[in-house]
Amino acid sequence: xxxxxxxxxxxxxxxxxxxxxSKTVGANRIVPTIxxxxxxxxxxxxxxxxxxxxxxxxxxxxxxxxxAIEKQTVF
Amino acid sequence: xxSKIKVIHCLNQFFGGLGGEEQAHVTPRLVExxxxxxxxxxxxxxxxxxxxxxxxxDNYVAQKTDxxxxxxxxxxxxxxxxxxxxxxxxxxxxxxxxNAGRYGLACGALCKAVSKRYLIPVVTAMSEQxxxxxxxxxxxxxxxxxxDVTGMExxxxxxxxxxxxxxxxxxxxxxxxxxxxxxxxxxxxSSQSGAERAVDMLLAKISGxxxxxxxAMPVFDRVEPAPAIKDLASARLGLxxxxxxxxxxxxxxxxxxxxxxxxxxxxxxxxxLSKETHQTAHGGYDPTCANENPNRVLPLDAIRELxxxxxxGSIHPYYYAxxxxxxxxxxxxxxxxxxxxxxxxxxVQAVILxxx
Numbered sequence: 001x002x003x004x005x006x007x008x009x010x011x012x013x014x015x016x017x018x019x020x021x022s023k024t025v026g027a028n029r030i031v032p033t034i035x036x037x038x039x040x041x042x043x044x045x046x047x048x049x050x051x052x053x054x055x056x057x058x059x060x061x062x063x064x065x066x067x068a069i070e071k072q073t074v075f
Numbered sequence: 076x077x078s079k080i081k082v083i084h085c086l087n088q089f090f091g092g093l094g095g096e097e098q099a100h101v102t103p104r105l106v107e108x109x110x111x112x113x114x115x116x117x118x119x120x121x122x123x124x125x126x127x128x129x130x131x132x133d134n135y136v137a138q139k140t141d142x143x144x145x146x147x148x149x150x151x152x153x154x155x156x157x158x159x160x161x162x163x164x165x166x167x168x169x170x171x172x173x174n175a176g177r178y179g180l181a182c183g184a185l186c187k188a189v190s191k192r193y194l195i196p197v198v199t200a201m202s203e204q205x206x207x208x209x210x211x212x213x214x215x216x217x218x219x220x221x222x223d224v225t226g227m228e229x230x231x232x233x234x235x236x237x238x239x240x241x242x243x244x245x246x247x248x249x250x251x252x253x254x255x256x257x258x259x260x261x262x263x264x265s266s267q268s269g270a271e272r273a274v275d276m277l278l279a280k281i282s283g284x285x286x287x288x289x290x291a292m293p294v295f296d297r298v299e300p301a302p303a304i305k306d307l308a309s310a311r312l313g314l315x316x317x318x319x320x321x322x323x324x325x326x327x328x329x330x331x332x333x334x335x336x337x338x339x340x341x342x343x344x345x346x347x348l349s350k351e352t353h354q355t356a357h358g359g360y361d362p363t364c365a366n367e368n369p370n371r372v373l374p375l376d377a378i379r380e381l382x383x384x385x386x387x388g389s390i391h392p393y394y395y396a397x398x399x400x401x402x403x404x405x406x407x408x409x410x411x412x413x414x415x416x417x418x419x420x421x422x423v424q425a426v427i428l429x430x431x
Contacts, residue, residue, distance in 0.1 A: 001315065001397075002428050003298045004411025008419055010313070011301040016430035018137050021176050024206040025404075028300035036099070036134045036177070036431050038364040039318070041371030054370065055377040058427070062386065065425045068303040 002027040013064040015039065015057065019074055029064040030074045033057060079124035080239065081161070083154060084113040085169035085185055087178045091130030096361040099177075101132035103143055105150045112171070112227060119228070120235045126162060127154065129185075134360070136181035143181070144188045155193045164195060166238045171200035171230035174222040174401045175359075176207065183211030190215070196241035200234040204404050208255050216241060217255045222403065223333070260290070304425045306388075313391040313423040315414055317399030317407075318365065318372035318431040319357030320348065329398055331358025337397035337410045339417070342390060347376040359400030360431050373429055391423045399430055 003026045005012045014027035017036045033039035040054045064075045088098040090111045109117050109125035117123055129147060136143040154164040167189045169182035179201045186197040200218035201208055208217055218233035220226050233253045240247050249256040265272065272289070280286045304310050321329060327338040345352070348369035355365040355372060370376045373394065381387050395414045399407070418426065 001317065001407050001411035001414065003296070004408055005315070005415045005418070005426050005428065006298045006301050008412075008415035009301060010415060010418055010423060010426050011304050012426040012428055014428050014430065018177065018180070018430075020180055020210055021206040022430070024209045026297050028298070033429070035138060037096075037360045037362075038371040039429060039431055040374040040377075041364065041368060043364050043367070043371075050371075051376065054374045055380065058374050058377040058381060059386075061427050062307055062381070065304045065427075066307055069300045071300070073300075 011065050013061045013075075015061050023072060023074075026072075028069060028072050029067075030072070031057065031061045031064055032074065079122055080242065081126050081163060081165045082116075082123050082238075083127050083129060083151065083164045083167050084109065084116065084125045085129040085131070085167065085182065086111060086113070087172075087175075087181065088130060088132045091128060093130055093132075096359070097363075099132045099134040099361060101130075102135055103129060103131040103147045103150060105129050112231065115227065116168070116231050116235060119231060120239075122239075123166075123235060126164065131181060131185075133175075133177040133181065136184065137177040140180070140184050144184055147185055148188060148192050151189065151193065155195075164193070166242050167193075167195060167197040168234060168238055169197070169199040171218070171220050171227065171234060172205060172207070173220055173224060173226065173230070174202040174205050174403075176205060176401075179205040179207030180210065183207045183215055183217070186215040187211060196238055198234050198238040198241065200230045203255055212255045213258055216247070216257070219253050219255050223401065256291075307425070308385055309388040310424045311389050311391060311422050312378070312382075312387050313418045313421075313426045314342070314373060314375070314378070314394040315426055315428040316373045316394065316396050316430070317402075318396075318429055319355040319398040319400075320353055320365065320369045320373045320394075320396050321356050323352060323354050325354070325356045329356045329396070331356060331398060332400040332402075334398040334400070334402045334406060334410075337395055337414065339393050339395055341392060342375065342394055343392050345375060346379045348373060356396075357398045357400055357431060359398070365431075372431060378427070391418060391421050393417070 002014045013029040015031040016022045110128040113125045172178040182199040190197040202222045220230040353369040365372045
C-alpha cells in the first residue's frame with residue numbers, strides 16, 4: 001500500500017514495528033515504532049507518559065515527511 | 076535398520092502448541108521430540124527423527140532478533156560438539172511459515188545463524204510472497220509453499236527431501252527441488268559459444284519464437300522517494316493503517332487475515348479514538364492493547380493535537396484501514412491504488428501509514 005500511494009506522487013511515511021518487512025516491500029521513509037500489538041503506545045507506562053511517547057513518534061513521522069531523501073531511509 | 080536422520084525442528088508459538096497471539100512474546104525454548112507439524116513430518120518421512128523442537132514467540136523474534144538468535148544458538152549447543160551420538164543434530168528445519176511475515180523472518184534469521192555457527196544443513200519453507208523470502212533466499216534454502224496452512228503436506232514434502240539432499244551433499248536445483256531461487260549461477264560447458272547462443276536467441280526473438288534468457292533478470296519493483304513536504308503547516312495529511320482499526324462492530328466486515336477489502340471511515344467529528352468508538356479487526360496480534368486504546372495503532376489523538384497547534388495544515392476527513400495479516404501483495408497493491416486515488420482527489424500531499 002505504501003508503495004502505491006508513493007507511486008501516485010504522495011509523500012508517505014511508513015510507521016511500523018517490523019522494519020525488515022517495510023524495507024522488503026519497498027517503503028522509502030520508515031519510522032520504527034514501539035511494538036507489534038501497540039506501535040504507538042506502551043501499556044506499561046502511565047496514560048500521560050504514553051501520550052508523550054505517541055506524540056514524539058508522530059513528530060518523528062512528520063519530520064520524515066519533511067526530509068528530502070534519495071534512497072530508502074530509516075528514521 | 077540404518078539410524079535415522081536427527082533433526083531439530085523450529086516452530087512459532089502457534090504451531091508449537093504454546094498458544095496464539097497472547098503467547099507471541101515468549102522467549103525461545105527447546106522441548107524434546109516432535110510437535111505439531113513435526114509429527115506429520117515424522118509420519119511422512121520415517122527416516123527422520125525430530126530429537127528436539129525449538130519454539131519461539133513470533134513477536135519476540137521479530138522485534139528482538141539479535142537477542143533471540145543468541146539465545147537459540149545457546150539452547151542448541153547441547154546438540155552439537157560433545158553431544159552423545161543419539162542427540163547430535165544433523166539437520167535444522169524451520170517452519171513452514173507460509174505467508175506469515177514475522178514467522179518467516181524468524182525462520183530465515185534462525186536458519187542463517189544456525190548454519191553459520193554449527194555448520195549443518197538448514198532448510199525452511201514459506202510462500203514466495205512472504206517478505207522474508209526476498210530477505211533470506213540468498214542465505215538459506217527456502218522450499219516454496221502455498222500462502223496458507225492448507226499446503227502443509229506439500230510444504231513438508233518439499234522441505235524435508237531438500238534438507239536430506241543437502242545433508243547428503245546432492246546437487247539441488249530450484250526447478251527440481253522446488254526451492255526459491257537463490258540468485259546463484261552454475262557454470263557448465265556448452266558446445267556453442269556465447270556469441271552463437273546470443274545470435275540464435277536474437278533470431279528466435281525476431282521470428283516470434285519463445286526466448287529464455289540464460290540470465291534471469293531480477294524484477295525490482297521500487298518506487299522513487301517522493302519529494303519532501305516543504306511546508307507541513309499548509310499541507311493536507313491523510314491517514315492509512317494496516318493495523319485493522321475499524322469502527323466498533325467492524326461494519327465492512329474486514330476479515331482478520333488475508334483481507335479482501337479496506338474500509339473508509341470518517342474522522343470528521345473525531346479528536347481521538349476510544350474503546351467505545353473503535354476496535355481492531357486484525358487477527359495477527361494480541362488485540363488487547365489496541366482495543367483498549369486504538370490510538371496505539373492509529374495515533375489520531377496526537378495528530379489532532381499537532382493539527383490544532385498548526386504543525387499540520389489539515390487532515391483528510393477519512394481514514395483508510397485494512398488488515399495486513401497474510402494479506403496478498405496483489406490485494407494490498409490494489410487497496411493502495413484505490414486509496415491513493417481518493418487521497419489525490421482531495422488534494423492530500425502527505426500520508427502517515429501505520430502498521431503493527
